[in-house]
Amino acid sequence: MAIRVQFWGAARTVTGSSHHLECAGRNILLDCGLFQGRRREAREINMNFALPPEEVSAIVLSHAHIDHSGNLPGFVREGYRGPIYATPATIDLCDPMLKDSAHVQESEVEFIRKRARRKLSIGRDGAIDQPVDPLYSTEDAAATIGLFRPMQLHERQALNGSTATEGFAVTPYGAGHMLGSTCVLMEGTENGKTTRVLFSGDVGRASLPIIKDPESAPAADYLIMESTYGNRLHQPIGPVKNKLAALIKRTVQRGGHIVMPAFAVGRSQQVVMMLHELIREKKIPELPVYLDSPLATSVTQVFEKHTEEWDAELAALAQQTTPFAWKHMIYTQTVQESKALNQMHVPFIVISASGMCEAGRVLHHLRNSISDPRNLILLTGYQAENTLGRRLERREPEVRIFGEWMRLRAEVDSIGELSGHADQKELLDWMEPVTKTLKKVFLVHGEPEAQQELKAEIEKRYRLPVEIPARGDQYVLE
Numbered sequence: 001m002a003i004r005v006q007f008w009g010a011a012r013t014v015t016g017s018s019h020h021l022e023c024a025g026r027n028i029l030l031d032c033g034l035f036q037g038r039r040r041e042a043r044e045i046n047m048n049f050a051l052p053p054e055e056v057s058a059i060v061l062s063h064a065h066i067d068h069s070g071n072l073p074g075f076v077r078e079g080y081r082g083p084i085y086a087t088p089a090t091i092d093l094c095d096p097m098l099k100d101s102a103h104v105q106e107s108e109v110e111f112i113r114k115r116a117r118r119k120l121s122i123g124r125d126g127a128i129d130q131p132v133d134p135l136y137s138t139e140d141a142a143a144t145i146g147l148f149r150p151m152q153l154h155e156r157q158a159l160n161g162s163t164a165t166e167g168f169a170v171t172p173y174g175a176g177h178m179l180g181s182t183c184v185l186m187e188g189t190e191n192g193k194t195t196r197v198l199f200s201g202d203v204g205r206a207s208l209p210i211i212k213d214p215e216s217a218p219a220a221d222y223l224i225m226e227s228t229y230g231n232r233l234h235q236p237i238g239p240v241k242n243k244l245a246a247l248i249k250r251t252v253q254r255g256g257h258i259v260m261p262a263f264a265v266g267r268s269q270q271v272v273m274m275l276h277e278l279i280r281e282k283k284i285p286e287l288p289v290y291l292d293s294p295l296a297t298s299v300t301q302v303f304e305k306h307t308e309e310w311d312a313e314l315a316a317l318a319q320q321t322t323p324f325a326w327k328h329m330i331y332t333q334t335v336q337e338s339k340a341l342n343q344m345h346v347p348f349i350v351i352s353a354s355g356m357c358e359a360g361r362v363l364h365h366l367r368n369s370i371s372d373p374r375n376l377i378l379l380t381g382y383q384a385e386n387t388l389g390r391r392l393e394r395r396e397p398e399v400r401i402f403g404e405w406m407r408l409r410a411e412v413d414s415i416g417e418l419s420g421h422a423d424q425k426e427l428l429d430w431m432e433p434v435t436k437t438l439k440k441v442f443l444v445h446g447e448p449e450a451q452q453e454l455k456a457e458i459e460k461r462y463r464l465p466v467e468i469p470a471r472g473d474q475y476v477l478e
């Protein structure tokens, strides 16, 4: 016997990534992500960890996205004080991201409390949303940052509590999914026998702006792989810049402005860099560009700092100019600056979060823009079911913003080509070098349909056994 694995999060779903590995009495967690979904269900899941914090000797974090890192402060609140291993870029990204996540939860609780008080004051009974404590506070997020320990690409290190002959060692490889993202090779040694488990984290794609391409996967005995787009093929990335230029030019010619809802981390920076390139190449006019998201602004500074993560295109741009700063690039900070954009009467571009238009400053910009056919709403990523972003993508004739029904007259388009997740073909190609030594594949981080289709493809192409574990399922990896 060598390693025991229990799947705890992102099992038959795409959120709340977390898996428990045990070897020679050492317990570690791969990721500790926040489950995002309906409030009550999410709370229940996020408050239940695979095991008590005092029994966990180390956590290995694949990358900074909240569905992988966002429940770390919750575990710290429960009492976890051990190390969290991550790349230097991931550590720097987690600082603003976890604090922002805590702030979002504190605000949500404040909203629920206010609503409960209002219901009480007008004499209605029951129906008070419970409970009223945030999952974690900004103090918990700050305490989490102090537990991080850097891991360097391709460098093998024994984890806390393990020795050279017993327990776990980790070696990270670049995943090409976001700044700092990795897949990690976990080696568990017990009674002189070593078992290798490769955890894919989220697998990225070649040619994404800013970040390097995914690295070739190392040999392993077992593979735990994501399957987000296990049943889809993406549009090629190549033409996306020209498409962006054409959309902007058309909007400017008719005197409209452009609202780009974008995820604060990754997508916003990719869009800013592409706009700078297009302006320098004179493919679009020099109109003002606003990044209206304090989190995106903090994260851009992390992108500027971690030059080791940049691809050749960004490094070349940086030789000639400051990639994320130019005369007409404005990073707004205050709410007043954000609101002032509503009074602008010349064409401009505003990039703002959230990417699926569910919350945040982008809602104000949409309210101010969607009724005018001269304007363009340019979606930049995946839009989940039941989000305002999906309704805009579908061009529903009327949508509700801040409780008010509004006619959708603006043009809506999308540059979904920038997806950070490998599609079916890219996942199959990525795992190919590992298949020679693999005994079994476990699919995680995907909806059941995507997982079933990918499982069939892996079985057909590589003749390997594939499992699709549910939350709580355990396996012995020998």
Ligand SMILES: [Zn+2]
Binding pocket: 063, 065, 177, 178, 202
């Ligand atoms: Zn991710």
